[in-house]
Amino acid sequence: MIRAIAIDDEPKAIQVIQHHVSKSSKILLLAVFSNAQEGLIFLKENPIDLLFLDINMPHLSGLELLAELHVKPYVIFTTAYSEFAVDSYIYDAVDYLLKPFEYNRFEMAIKKVEDRMANAKEQNAYFFIKDGFKTIKIAFEDILFIKSSGNYLDIVTQIKTHNTRMTFSEFINKQLPFGFARVHQSYLVHSSKIEKIEHNQIFIDTHKIPISTKYRELFYKNLGT
Known part of the structure; x- marks a missing residue:
């Protein structure tokens, strides 16, 4: 789609x-x-x-x-x-x-x-980030979700969390493959990793991610619900 x-x-x-x-x-x-x-x-x-x-x-x-x-x-x-x-x-x-x-x-x-x-x-299956003194290769498919903290992002993958100096806008402008959705001012999720949605919260692995009012309608439209 x-x-x-x-x-x-x-x-x-x-x-x-x-x-x-x-x-x-x-x-x-x-x-x-x-x-x-x-x-x-x-x-x-x-x-x-x-x-x-x-x-x-x-x-x-x-x-x-x-x-x-x-x-x-x-x-x-x-x-x-x-x-x-x-x-x-x-x-x-x-x-x-x-x-x-x-x-x-x-x-x-x-x-x-x-x-x-x-x-x-x-x-365009992957991209590179700076994580401390290292340059890390991350596959889009491995990402569970991303949390923004000002000018920094926590990129949570199936293996570990990478912290890098990057804004949401900069990440979104990386020509993301289909499946990523903004659900909150501070969260971007990989839709295929969602296990369930309950009480406006997204459950991915052991994580609970809030869905804000601002992004709720667009998020559910992305899901086709």
Whole structure:
């Protein structure tokens, strides 16, 4: 499943994307935004795979929004202006959909995203962190959950807990594979490691992790419940 959001200041355009997504079993549309600034805040706090993005928006254009992100999700531009096509290549956009676009063209763009994600999965199974004087290789699959403490993270794996100087935003921007979900201001969990959820608490191994009100709705949407 491809985790996606859409940012477009035109309600009609948002409705078209929602309609096309409803016909696809491949996409989970987590949120939509008509305000680019609000969309940017969401992107800096939540891991996603795909961004449907308009370019010509007031106050903050789609290209300006992307410039604010250190590491970008896959992007499909959705715009009424063909002259922006050249600019889209600068940001390595997966596709460029010229409004209005039909479902068949939308489906072609999603297939391109799937192909890119499959290639990236083979190359992006792990990352490196500084832990004291050591550099540690960590596989995403080994992570149970991550706890934030200011500018430091506790990365809890099946074997041990690693403490490193890194913010949540920096970690989320590592192009996380599907399965990680923000459940609290201080916690990011690997959904496949969850054993049960009870009374707004997540149980992973011997750990109990709170689900906050702010992230509850999005978390359950991620789970498909």
